[in-house]
Amino acid sequence: MNVPFEITSGPGQSYLMRNVSDQTVDLVTVTVDHPEGLTRDLPSEDTFGPGASKKFLVLATWQTGRPVEVLVSWDVHPTPYALPLPPKN
Known part of the structure; x- marks a missing residue:
């Protein structure tokens, strides 16, 4: 499967998710088996253009x-x- 994303480690407890494809990807949602109060800024139905990234x-x-x-x-x-x-x- 061709997954259009990569996740890299950011400063502190942050991560950076980036669209590594040459196409816009819509309705991007990230979930994690972790207490909700310990997560911030997870993508929820976000749009990622080519090369776009989001920190969470x-x-x-x-x-x-x-x-x-x-x-x-x-x-x-x-x-x-x-x-x-x-x-x-």
């Missing part, structure tokens, strides 16, 4: 740890696809 946060605590993946769906692929979250140092 997945906060780790001593009790919750950090998830290893997020689920991404978009207009032509409504079934969520698992994308790994890069490790944090």
